[in-house]
Amino acid sequence: MKFVDEAYIDIAAGDGGNGCVSFRHEKYKEFGGPNGGDGGRGGHVFAVADPNLNTLVDFRYSRRHEAKRGQHGMGSDMFGHAGDDITLKMPVGTIITDVETGDVLFELLTPGEVITIAKGGDGGFGNMRFKSAINRAPRQKTPGWPGEKRELKLELKVLADxxxxxxxxxxxxxxxxxxxxxxxxxxxxxxxxxxxxxxxxxxxxxxxxxxxxxxxxxxxxxxxxxxxxxxxxxxxxxxxxxxxxxxxxxxxxxxxxxxxxxxxxxxxxxxxxxxxxxxxxxxxxxxxxxxxxxxxxxxxxxxxxxxxxxxxxxxxxxxxxxxxxxxxxxxxxxxxxxxxxxxxxxxxxxxxxxxx
The missing domain is CATH 3.40.50.300 (P-loop containing nucleotide triphosphate hydrolases)
Structure with a gap:
């Protein structure tokens, strides 16, 4: 059939990058202190209502959609860059439902409307975050937070008067x-x-x-x-x-x-x-x-x-x-x-x- 009005997809936002443990090693500065940067945010997954589409057929053949994870933190106070976001184009009138809970999450009713259907995880902290007056050489860091993962049901109801x-x-x-x-x-x-x-x-x-x-x-x-x-x-x-x-x-x-x-x-x-x-x-x-x-x-x-x-x-x-x-x-x-x-x-x- 040419018209496909229902599809199931798996989406995964990107995980956050891990924090870094690093210390300055400069000439004449034997104990330069911590300089490990934070990890980058994971990529988000967006959905946009595209008035030029009228079926969900693309999602029948492309079920898995993953955003990139954030880059890990690095030394020299360098933070990792955020993961690339992805945007899924859906027809106007699409209803997005969480398969696990059965809850309706979003309805795309306005052409050009953009929503976030999965948030990327925050990046972890590098050891420079844990520096204090009593902890001058911290070796702690935190891993990046995982991004949201969902199984979604897409259902299209055409908009007509x-x-x-x-x-x-x-x-x-x-x-x-x-x-x-x-x-x-x-x-x-x-x-x-x-x-x-x-x-x-x-x-x-x-x-x-x-x-x-x-x-x-x-x-x-x-x-x-x-x-x-x-x-x-x-x-x-x-x-x-x-x-x-x-x-x-x-x-x-x-x-x-x-x-x-x-x-x-x-x-x-x-x-x-x-x-x-x-x-x-x-x-x-x-x-x-x-x-x-x-x-x-x-x-x-x-x-x-x-x-x-x-x-x-x-x-x-x-x-x-x-x-x-x-x-x-x-x-x-x-x-x-x-x-x-x-x-x-x-x-x-x-x-x-x-x-x-």
Whole structure:
């Protein structure tokens, strides 16, 4: 599969360099005193959120990552230099979890964000550190401290405003290719989508949103059936879910209402928070239904589905109804963004007291 959204890596920061025991040996200075320097710090391991990456595939084939240890201290008051740091580039949306404890350590949500995932060990002290009035020729030194070592699980959740879900061949790939710049594989058989596709939908100048198309779900997906269960996580960060329903299936005896209810049940079983997200129903492939039968067909679907939210009627193939859908999506996302903005800070020194 082209898309890899989970990987395990071992990281090791560099150990600190050891301190040095040394004494001055200069002409006419028989007892010149201690001059052993400290060891250098071990290299750190950093992670940076790279917006140009969209998979964790590099970490599948390169699991071990080690930073250099610090240089040992030397005589003549010379300290060892710090070990070289290493920086691991990860996609935006990566969650870093400690395998041993199961704790989530970091989430890379901002492009260019840099975090320290393992600190290098401090360098040891040389004998010059132990010089005192009563210990004029110390021979003590300390070893460098070990760097942090961890086994990490990397999990990628794509960052998108809108997530498309539905049965295989519901028309998700056709819709995302019709409204955005994404070009997923489209064919007349199930599971043509094997990895999430991201597309930017341009509404107007400086007005856009990101939509994600994930592999189709089938009944039992939350328990591991089909492909979609591997990618349900990518819908967890979306602001809105579009539930695409094939209103005119080719196979006789296939009930769109039963298929839609099966998807809703899978969402509820997988994650209650995902189930509670705003979800709109989009009835697709209306171009396959005669114009005089559409109204009755849609009314029957809504009645049997017992759905009270927004319902959109589109044809992703002919783009019928897509413009109206795009504009309503953008309004909804914009309203959510405004509602999520923190209130402006007001300095209490400049607030007039309310009269008693």
């Amino acid at each position: 809108v997530g498309l879900l539905g049965m295989p061949n519901a028309g998700k790939s056709t819709l995302i290719s019709a409204i955005s710049n994404a070009r997923p594989k489209i064919a007349d058989y199930p599971f043509t989508t094997l990895h999430p596709n991201l597309g930017v939908v341009r509404v107007a100048a400086e007005q856009s949103f990101v939509v994600a198309d994930v592999p189709g779900l089938i009944e039992g997906a939350s328990d591991g059936a089909g492909l979609g269960h591997q990618f349900l996580r990518h819908l967890q960060r979306t602001r809105l879910l579009l539930h695409l329903v094939d209103i005119a299936p080719f196979d006789e005896g296939v009930d769109p209402v039963a298929q839609a209810k099966a998807i809703v049940n899978e969402l509820k079983k997988y994650d209650k928070a995902l189930y509670d997200k705003p979800r709109w129903i989009v009835l697709n492939k209306l171009d396959m239904v005669p114009a005089d039968e559409r109204e009755a067909l849609v009314a029957d679907f809504v009645k049997r589905m017992k759905y009270k939210g927004p319902v959109f009627q589109i044809s992703a193939l002919t783009r019928e109804g897509c413009e109206h859908l795009i504009k309503d999506i953008y309004k909804h996302i914009k309203a959510q963004q405004v509602a999520e903005q923190p209130p402006e800070y007001v300095d209490p020194r400049f607030v007039e007291p309310t009269p008693e």
